[in-house]
Amino acid sequence: MSVTIDEVKKIATLANLEFNENELEKYTHQLNTILEYVDQLNKIDTSSVEATYHPIQYPDVFRNDDIKESLPIDKVLQNAPEKTWQYFVVPKVVGP
């Protein structure tokens, strides 16, 4: 499989990234090189193989739904690029 420059533009939109034309060309070329390499996985028959999501299987972890101390709000907000009172500030969002 190979990707076209238009597909790379679409992926960039999905990933919330933007590129200029030169970068788009470079990424298209590099992604194709990598995809060509990973296509070798098609050599393996995996029709009867289950997927592995985690290398080590653990039982699910449960805990009681107790209230615990969390970080104070001023600490949580200390790294926000813009904030006011107890809130993150974002550009105005008006839905259609």
Place this chain on the structure above:
Amino acid sequence: MNKIFSEISMDLKNEKTTCKALIDSYLQNIEKQKELNAFITVFDKEKLAKRAEQVDSKINSKSAGKLAGLVVAVKDAIVVKDERSTSGSRILENYISPYNATVIERLENEDAIIIGKANMDEFAMGSSNENSAYGNVLNPIDTSRVPGGSSGGSVVAVAADMSTVALGSETGGSVRLPASFCGVVGLKPTYGRISRYGLSAFASSFDQIGPIGNNVEDTALLTEVIAGLDSRDSTSANVPVPPFTDQITKGVKGLRIGIPKEYFGKGLDPEIESSIRSAMDKLSNDGAEIVDVSLPNTEYGIATYYILVTAEASSNLARYDGIRYTHRSREAKTIAETFVKSRSEAFGEEVKRRIMLGTYVLSAGYYEAYYKKAQKARTLIKRDFVDVFSNRIDCLLAPTSPTVAFKFGEKTKDPLSMYLSDVYTVNINIAGNPALSVPCGKNSENMPIGIQVIAKDFDEAMCFRVGHAIEKLV
């Protein structure tokens, strides 16, 4: 050469030195070797002096923890309270952590002293440490060569005597590869062995924090303090942590050591092969039984790895949105522009490339062909290790890298050639097993060679035991 921590600890107890003097000497070494660029942040001198004096007084009153005086460099992906933590990225340039990672809490509870935050490839993505937003880290043995990545700064701090030990992190070889390039010891623990609370996420079904030391004993000590169940990381394993340091001198007599033939094929530097084979001979002379084994799906490791980790990374890195704790673009006027411009301005090239690849393999129409396929290949790779260990094999030995440290710029133009540097490390991360890289001599250009000891899940004790034997023999 550098002292083993147990000797430093003895000197502290016998008042031959103080933590204050140790810190001063490490700070001097950092200053003298600034060009190596091993640190992104060195902690404030006065704060360090205060902390050293605190530990000194605890030593005097015989109430000090077992790491009293151990000076640790910490990869910048692991957060330390009230200190900057960038993960090697512009996007976190001004991030000050409001909390400590679990590993930091555990180190400080035993009176270790954190000296600073080590340089790294941006978000741990890289094999050469050429992807840091804060500049390249240089290999102290030959500064025209890379130190290896992504934990390059942590490894160089240890190799160039700027800290006693260090913490790095591994997703596909990021501790073992630089450890082998710089001639130190580095562990990739079993997946789940060490809590990742406070480690910035790259690929969550792979990421592990990894201890680094000048010798096996220090690395074992560091591991036994930070390992173990943590309620704040639901993937941390409820498996008891044995005292690793007590078992390292048991020797190799009677052990069955497997040599996976796939790790000795085309592409392996002949000088490295002969070093590894000579170590095998010495272990055999010491009573180990050397057994030829096979991990037949090894060749699919890199392809499987780069599909799965980029997919996970594209999801994990979605949190960098320009709103909550990251760089925000000044150009952005709408919320959508805030996301796109903040990310595009502040992520580096390799990070963007991986987000793009990961987004692609997860996108509609390609998910089954790539992502699902790779997860199935993961099952086969994992099964190889399970099968080999079920056949009375105690550990495997293999080279850590097919080459010694390469030159700057050698692989930056072709991302795939860089990815292939991880050919001997990624399969172990795919499978989850522990592996320890230990120095195994030098090549004709005086560059270090690394050998890795791969063990069963949660059998780090075996890695340290065999690693220690290699350290003594080579």
